[in-house]
Amino acid sequence: MPSTLAPRHTRSINALAARRPATNAIRGPQSALTDFLASHNISAHQIHQEHQRRLREAQQQAAQEAGEADENKENESDPGDEALERKKRKRKEEKAIMKIKQSKEFKRRKFEEKNKKRQKGAGDDDDDGDYDDDSIARNMLYKKAQPMPGQFENCEICEKRFTVTAYSKTGPEGGLLCTKCSKELGKEEKKQQPKKRGPQKGKRWQRENDRMMGDVKPGAKSLVDICVRKVVANIADIEEFGDLPQTLLDRLSQVLSQKRALDPRTLEFFLQADSSKITIYDAAKLETDDFEKIFSFMPELEDVNLRNAGQMKDEVLLYMLDHNPKIRHLQLGAANLITNKCWLQLFQKQGPKLESFKTCNLDAALDDSAIEALVHHCPNLQRLKLKKCWQTTERSIKCLTSLPSIHHLSLSICPDTSADTLSTLITTIGTPLETLSLESFHNADDTTLTAIHGTCTKLAKLRFTNNAICTDAGFASLFSNWPNPAIPTIDLCENRDIDNQNPDGPAETPIGLASMGFQALMTHSGSRLEKLNVKACRHISHGALLRVFDHEKHTYPVLRDLDLSFVAPVDEVVVTAIFRSCPKLEKLAIFGCNQVRGRDVRIPAGVAVIGMMDAQESVVVEGGWERG
């Protein structure tokens, strides 16, 4: 505090006494900084005062100039030399206007005015340009000088008094606005600007979506596709689909499910009383009432496919059994609220009629006894798919051997099943099989492959994935001299050795689908192969890939979809060779093939390459090899 200052500062305090209040005046608390500044004879108050004085002086000067202009005005009322004065004044004004016209501010204003005009869409554009210039300049000349920052002013809209800052906005009448009104004005201006990014983002998403699905064909989308998209985009405004054919309903169900737009309201579009089929790919939002509506509304149902039916309860399934006696094909996904007892009832009552039964992602029910009931009561079953039904054990797989007429079998249950059980299963029921899918059976070994080789002769689809025991020699002998005709769809992904210490696997006897097996596979099925997945079969060598995709010796006339992700030896040379030897290729997946650089690969038009390192590059696709 000044009164308690140390004696050595006394002199300076005295020197300042004229400008400062009495040193012994009582003051409130002060900050340490004020204290420190005071000890060096610096006063914030004084600085503030001086700033105010400078502002005042500036204002006075401005007022004086304005006054001079006024004086000039008064002069003109003088009766003598009136004409002369008027001429003089006019010259002065013209000079001032000329000056203003050259200033930047004038150009900015003129630009704004023009924009405003254009927005209004006024027809008279250029003819009054000169007149406009003059009026703008005159406006600027005679406009009231803007208050300087730091001054008080009344807001033009709300009349409140506020401090003018550099950010204060000009109102509609030219006055200044307070902070609050400025903000609101800014908001409105933002609203008026049209949003530009929205549709572009959607378009980009759609394009990437198409690319991931392998659709990058040049040219316009089909009219059906365009319309389906349009319908889905306007689904909120649609009241009914009318009599759409089943293929279109299926497509709409897919797209609506993808957009998570299948709810009780949209479900009603799919209910067609005389139809025998319903397919809902995402039934997660449907509840008991909705399911019962499906079954009561469509008594002719023969084919029911409800995926993600997480809210489907016992009562719904019993309701279905009561109302829909014709059901032959049943697919239920993730129906975890259905109990074992109810599954048993289903097989007992509907079993003889069931021709296909598919289910997946069941954690709580469908145990061995239910599978036994299925096998016992469904003698006509032709298709069976059990995926991730975790209550089942090896016993279920053993009892599947008594399914006499099964044509399509897909299993992804009980990964610990022994190789013997699998071999017995295949040798017993394998002969009529057209589809065989065995996923993640960790104990399967070469005897399983031998069983397939020896039994199956009608396969059109083969899947055998995620195994680290079967050897390359085993795969090679599976595909060598196999009476089974060439297979269009093959999925042998993740057949490789797993050993952190030795990532390349044993060199002498390669594990999984490696060079020999891959060559044998392509020799056997190449002529009719449409879809091949050898993801993560990482022991296939570079040489084997080049031998297989040598366009002078082999071409794969119908191969559309190829997944070589995580096959490390794949590089630009291999990819180019693939493009040359697969004329019908639509989609190539090469995730994790780090040797492929987008900039070095010329991708033929119409081929979607996904998972390439330089993702941006792969979007820009050039024309390429002559294909045909």
Add this chain to the structure above:
Amino acid sequence: MTVRSPTDSTPAAGIDSASSSISPMTNPSPFVTLISSDGFEFHVRRSAACVSGTIRRMLNTRSNFSESVTGVCHLENLNAMVLEKVVEYFYYNEKHKDSRDVPDMEIPSELCLELLMAAEYLDT
């Protein structure tokens, strides 16, 4: 494309200037006529109309359908509004045959379900 309304007494305005681009078909006329259920006639370049699988099969000279002889297709289940949009799509498709990232054609939302049915019927 030229359109003639059913009440129009004058003969069809004929073939527009684009007729100089001869279609690759061996058929004498590079243009075909599509007639909507309410009698509107649309004269469309044959190559564009053949975007539709149904029309292509109708006009196939080997099929000997009456359409292939006369070059006139009666599309009884399409009204003029829908058929006009379909014809617009034919030309849009032909125009963008080889370009990439084609912008979707604008479709009024009230027409999209009818157009979907038409597209399914016409196999486009």
